[in-house]
Each structure stands twice: as structure tokens, then as C-alpha cells.
Amino acid sequence: MTDERIPFDAVLLLSFGGPEGPEDVRPFLENVTRGRGVPAERLDEVAEHYHNFGGVSPINALNRDIIGRLRAELDRGGLDLPIYFGNRNWHPMVEETVERMTTDGVRRALVFATSAYGGYSACRQYDEDILRARTAVGDAAPELVKLRQFFDHPLFVAAFADGVRRAFAELPVAQRERARLVFTAHSVPESADASAGPPALGGHLYSRQVFEASRLVAAELGIDEYDVVWQSRSGPPQVPWLEPDIVDHLDTLYTSGAQAVVVCPIGFVSDHLEVIWDLDNEARQRAEELGMGFARAAAPGTDNRFAELIVELIRELTDGAPVRRMSELPAEGCTVNGAWCATDCCAPARRPARQTPVTVDA
Ligand SMILES: CC1=C(CCC(=O)O)c2cc3nc(cc4[nH]c(cc5[nH]c(cc1n2)c(C)c5CCC(=O)O)c(CCC(=O)O)c4C)C(CCC(=O)O)=C3C
């Protein structure tokens, strides 16, 4: 039972986690993929991506940067809340962090998860993390209240729009005018997207929010024509994931006569490994092979407006501050102690059944 009289007394930044040295890479990847049917070859390949950067993911440093900016913004607003940091897949693990919060006497914390979207990987899995950490700690664990999805927050949209403007400016003038704007987000299995969001809302909440955030950023820039594509798919090849892939899409654009692209990683909050490897390496290389200009927009995490956004989400709950949103699409995700947003919300993707059931047309 929520006791409304207990004031919020801390903030927990909850993220994905990433390895901090070569020896962390394998155990980290095993944590990420446990029970998810990701083929061994895919794991070897992804391990290589990390080893190209000395086995260090940029994600932890990026999250510490966000925490530093959030600290300054909270102080500026007179919000005297300590900030804790915990991850799903690597140290500091959320279980250890919630344990420490308990020892420190925290009773009711706001949880900011580093994803703007709905869906199993982006939202519900963070609820599972909260639940697991509270279960590990037991009855003394603080109440953990997760902040909502923010894909259409004006500060999120504005920070991305500026990133795209700067990326266009990096291209040679001759290419700038005619460069194609392409938004990209992490692919997920089609079945996971179909079950994203409370069932009553019709599913596909993840891709619908990604399309909507892309539309809002393009509109802010006055750009009418753009594409939304996907990246970083894993899982066995026979399982359908959201397509087209960014690299294949570059071939399509080339065939249709495009001479340059500006890629915006709308699905991510910061320039972590999926962005710097899959986009700055693989996609850029393909563009170069095709002789196309390529520029990549920065994700908003290290833009100060991102810290301001987190404070606004916090104030929605602490002070009843106005909920600032630019679309009509549902934004869920605000729940207590890892509760689902709704029964069967974002039900995790099932592994393919051994025998495909026969479907009969009506
Ligand atoms: C929707 C989504 C987001 C965005 C929302 C959010 O940000 O939460 C996201 C973020 C991230 N994904 C990341 C890394 C990885 N994701 C993997 C695997 C997977 N991701 C998936 C989805 C997503 N992932 C899925 C459906 C899988 C298949 C396995 C499974 O069903 O869980 C694997 C396993 C190897 C592989 O197959 O790629 C790795 C290493 C990192 C950290 C990068 C760094 O270290 O800087 C981040 C921020």
C-alpha cells in the first residue's frame, strides 16, 4: 500500500549496464541473453564489437555524466534528493544498489529508467529489475516509483532536433540540401512489438512511439520526408524482427538516388555501443562504399536538456507539475514496485514453438 505521507527521499537511475574491461564482456553478455535464445555466433560477434573498444562500453560513463547533470539540476531546483545508480546487466547491479539504499534508510525513491519508450525491453523489463531487486532485499526495501515514458517530451524532441541540425551541418554544403533524414531504433521481435503496451491499446506501442518521436523531431526541423528504420537485431534468423535494417536501407536509398544521409538514433538516450558500433562503424562504412555522404546525430543524454527533462518528470510526481507532451499517443510506465502497467502489458516474446500451430482461414 502506498503511504502518500512518505515523501520521496531519493532518485534511482536504472539502466542497462555494460562491461568495463575485456574480462567483463562474456559474463555481461551472458547476463543480457540468459534464457533468450540468442545464437552463440551472434554473441561472439557482439563480444568482438566490445573488444574493439578495449572491452569497455561507453554506457556507464554516459550514465555518470547524466547523473552529474541531474545532480546540478536538482540542486538548482532546491531538490535535496540523493541519486543512486543501478543496472540490469552489470555492476553496479540494481540488487546491490537497492540494498545500499535500504541500509542508507531510503524509504521511497523515484526511478528513472534510461529508455523513452514502451515495450518489453524498454519498459517492462525495467519493472522486472525493480521487482527482482526489491525481492532480493526483502521487506525493508524502499518503495520504488518508476517515472513515465517520455518519447514525446518537448525537451527530448528539442535535444534530438538540435542533434540532427548539427549533423546536417557536418555534411559538405553540396550534400546538405538533399541529404535524406533517417531515424533508427533498436529492433525487437515482431511478436514483442505486437504485444507492446496494455492490450486494450491495441499493441505495437513501441514502434508507434518510435514513429511518433521521429515525426515530432522531423516536424520541429520542418522536414516532410524521412524514414524510420531499425538496427542491432539479434536472435535466430528464422524469427521475424522489425525491419528494414539501417544497413539494408542505405542500399535502398542509394538505388533511389540519394547522395547523403543523416542518421538520427531516435531509439536511444545516449551514444552507447549500439550507436557507435552499428551506426558509426557498420552503417557509415556501407555509406562510404556506396559513395554516399553520412552524418550521425548525437543522442540527447549528454545535452543538459535531458537532465532538465528528468527533473520535470520528477516534479510531475512530487509537485503535480504539468505533464508536458507533444502527442496523443499513450505514455505508460509509471508504476509502483515493478507492477505491470496493465494485465499482460508488454508480455515477453515467447520462444518459437517447436511445432507451428495450424491456422485456418475463416
Ligand atoms: C528495445 C531495446 C533497447 C532500447 C531500450 C533501452 O535502452 O533499454 C536496447 C538497448 C540496449 N541494448 C544493449 C545491449 C545489448 N542488447 C542485446 C540484445 C537485445 N536488445 C534488445 C532490445 C533493446 N535493447 C533485444 C530484444 C535483444 C535480444 C535479447 C533479449 O531479448 O533481451 C544484447 C545481446 C547481444 C545481441 O544480440 O545484440 C546486448 C549486448 C545496450 C547496451 C549497449 C552498451 O553496452 O553500450 C542498450 C542500451
Ligand SMILES: [Fe+2]
Ligand atoms: Fe539491446
